[in-house]
Amino acid sequence: MELADKLAILADAAKYDVSCASSNAPSRSSQGKEGLGATRAMGVCHSFTPDGRCVALLKILLTNFCVYDCQYCVNRRSSNVPRARFRAEEVVQLTMDFYRRNYIEGLFLSSGIIRSPDYTMEQLVRIARSLREEHHFRGYIHLKTIPDADPLLIEAAGRHADRLSVNIELPTEAGIARLAPEKTVQTIRRAMGTIHGKIEERTAERRAPRFSPAGQSTQMIVGADDTDDKTILDTAENLYGHYKLKRVYYSAFSPIPDSPRSVPLAPAPLIREHRLYQADFLVRGYGFTVAELLPGRGNLALDVDPKLAWALTHREQFPVDLNRAELWLIARVPGIGVRNAQRIVALRRQREIRWDDLARMRCSMKKVQNFIITADHHPRTDTQSSECLKRTLAPTNQLALWPELVHA
Ligand code: SF4
Numbered sequence: 196m197e198l199a200d201k202l203a204i205l206a207d208a209a210k211y212d213v214s215c216a217s218s219n220a221p222s223r224s225s226q227g228k229e230g231l232g233a234t235r236a237m238g239v240c241h242s243f244t245p246d247g248r249c250v251a252l253l254k255i256l257l258t259n260f261c262v263y264d265c266q267y268c269v270n271r272r273s274s275n276v277p278r279a280r281f282r283a284e285e286v287v288q289l290t291m292d293f294y295r296r297n298y299i300e301g302l303f304l305s306s307g308i309i310r311s312p313d314y315t316m317e318q319l320v321r322i323a324r325s326l327r328e329e330h331h332f333r334g335y336i337h338l339k340t341i342p343d344a345d346p347l348l349i350e351a352a353g354r355h356a357d358r359l360s361v362n363i364e365l366p367t368e369a370g371i372a373r374l375a376p377e378k379t380v381q382t383i384r385r386a387m388g389t390i391h392g393k394i395e396e397r398t399a400e401r402r403a404p405r406f407s408p409a410g411q412s413t414q415m416i417v418g419a420d421d422t423d424d425k426t427i428l429d430t431a432e433n434l435y436g437h438y439k440l441k442r443v444y445y446s447a448f449s450p451i452p453d454s455p456r457s458v459p460l461a462p463a464p465l466i467r468e469h470r471l472y473q474a475d476f477l478v479r480g481y482g483f484t485v486a487e488l489l490p491g492r493g494n495l496a497l498d499v500d501p502k503l504a505w506a507l508t509h510r511e512q513f514p515v516d517l518n519r520a521e522l523w524l525i526a527r528v529p530g531i532g533v534r535n536a537q538r539i540v541a542l543r544r545q546r547e548i549r550w551d552d553l554a555r556m557r558c559s560m561k562k563v564q565n566f567i568i569t570a571d572h573h574p575r576t577d578t579q580s581s582e583c584l585k586r587t588l589a590p591t592n593q594l595a596l597w598p599e600l601v602h603a
Pocket residue numbers: 261262263264265268269270271272306307308375
C-alpha cells in the first residue's frame with residue numbers, strides 16, 4: 196500500500212480521539228544543540244479551535260488493526276473498515292517531512308493494539324526515541340499510552356513525549372466492562388498512576404530524568420451509553436484529584452459504520468459535549484464543585500450555560516457588590532470571567548467600581564446587569580423571576596445559533 200493511502204486511512208481513523216492539545220508544553224530550544232523544532236527560536240505558536248483542540252499536529256494512528264473489540268470504536272476487531280499499518284520508520288519520516296514543510300508543530304500518535312499491549316507500546320516508544328535521538332526532533336510529541344503496557348515502557352514513553360494520555364473512554368466501571376470487555380478500569384488507573392508518580396518524581400527532584408513535561412490527559416466518550424453528566428463530571432473530578440490530569444476531554448459519541456447493537460444509532464448532541472467542557476472549566480478555573488453545578492443525578496441543561504444556570508438557581512447570592520465582594524464570588528457572576536474579576540479587585544483599591552468600568556473591561560453587560568451592584572448601578576431584584584431572566588439571557592437562540600451542535 197502506498198504511503199499516501201496509509202496516511203488517508205490512519206489520519207481518518209485518528210479523528211475520533213480528541214485528547215490532543217499541546218497547551219502547557221514548555222517550548223523547547225535548540226540553542227546550543229543541533230536539532231529541529233525550537234519553538235521559541237522559530238516563533239511558532241499553537242493553534243486551537245474554539246473548543247481547545249490543537250490543529251497543528253500530525254495526528255495519526257500507527258495502525259488501525261486492533262485485537263480488542265471495544266464496541267464504540269471504529270477500529271475494533273469486528274469492524275469492517277479498510278486497515279493499514281505504518282512502519283515505525285514511515286511515521287518518523289512523515290513527521291520530519293511535515294515538520295520541515297511547516298505543516299505541523301508536532302506529532303500526536305496513537306494506535307490500535309497489535310499483537311500485545313507491550314509490543315504496541317514498544318513501537319510507539321521506538322518512534323518517539325528515533326525522532327528525539329536520531330533526528331533531533333524538538334517539536335511537540337503526544338503519545339497515547341496503552342494501559343496494559345509494562346510500566347517500564349510507559350516510563351520510556353514519558354522520557355521522549357511532551358504529553359502522555361491514557362483514555363478512560365467510559366466513565367463507569369460497568370460501562371467499561373460492557374462496551375470494552377478486554378479493558379479494565381484498574382489497568383487504566385494503574386497506567387495513570389504510573390505517569391502521575393513519574394511526573395511527581397520529576398517535580399520533586401529536578402535531576403530526575405525528564406518526564407512528560409506537559410502532563411497527562413484523558414478522554415471520555417459522551418453518549419455511548421446512558422451515563423449521565425453528573426457521573427461523567429464526578430469521574431472527571433476524581434481523575435483530576437487523583438492523577439492531577441491536565442485535561443479531561445469529552446468526545447460526543449458519533450455512530451460508526453456497522454455499529455453493534457450495544458451502542459446508540461444516533462449521535463450524542465455536540466451541545467452536550469460543549470456544556471461538559473464549560474462545566475469542567477468552571478470546576479478547574481472557578482472553584483465550583485460538580486455538586487454545585489449538578490446537585491442531583493442527571494444532565495446539564497442544554498439551553499443555558501452551567502455558570503448562568505447556577506446563578507439562576509442561587510439568586511440569594513446576587514446582586515454581588517463589586518466594591519465589597521470577595522474575588523471568588525465576583526468570578527461567579529455571569530458575564531464576568533476570572534481575569535476581569537481580578538481586574539475589578541485591583542481597580543477598586545484605587546477607586547470605586549462604576550458601571551462604565553465593566554464596559555471598558557468588555558464584560559457581557561446584558562448578562563451582568565441583573566447580578567451586580569456598582570457605585571452607580573443598583574438593580575431591582577424583585578422584578579424578574581429566574582425563568583424570565585433565563586428567557587432574556589439564554590434565549591433558545593443559544594441553540595439556534597449553532598444548529599449543528601444539536602443535530603450533529
Ligand atoms: S483498544 Fe483502542 S483502538 Fe482498539 S478497539 Fe479499543 S478503543 Fe479501539
